[in-house]
Amino acid sequence: xxxxxxxxxxxxxxxxxxxxxxxxxxxxxxxxxxxxxxxxxxxxxxxxxxxxxxxxxxxxxxxxxxxxxxxxxxxxxxxxxxxxxxxxxxxxxxxxxxxxxxxxxxxxxxxxxxxxxxxx
Numbered sequence: 001x002x003x004x005x006x007x008x009x010x011x012x013x014x015x016x017x018x019x020x021x022x023x024x025x026x027x028x029x030x031x032x033x034x035x036x037x038x039x040x041x042x043x044x045x046x047x048x049x050x051x052x053x054x055x056x057x058x059x060x061x062x063x064x065x066x067x068x069x070x071x072x073x074x075x076x077x078x079x080x081x082x083x084x085x086x087x088x089x090x091x092x093x094x095x096x097x098x099x100x101x102x103x104x105x106x107x108x109x110x111x112x113x114x115x116x117x118x119x120x
Contacts, residue, residue, distance in 0.1 A: 005036070
């Protein structure tokens with residue numbers, strides 16, 4: 001998990017908005033947003049953020065959070081793309097198969113209806 005995602009996850013786990021974190025570190029909300037989105041942050045500001053979040057650098061380095069642990073289990077990259085694209089493909093296949101089965105059931109119902117009329 002990259003730096004920006006870790007910061008965001010820790011911030012939200014602490015129940016802080018970007019604005020609240022920015023006030024704690026005497027920076028702007030825009031800086032916090034930029035750091036979370038890009039992961040681009042100088043070492044001093046990162047240390048300040050970590051202190052405000054109550055996390056040591058060692059804890060931060062090893063932090064994966066729930067998202068990271070799930071992605072690791074799935075074998076996904078830092079954005080979760082690897083397994084998700086495979087799952088999306090499987091879902092699309094299942095949806096097509098479901099539609100084909102619906103059509104088959106509808107045609108079988110028609111045949112049954114015609115056979116019942118012939119019997120009567």
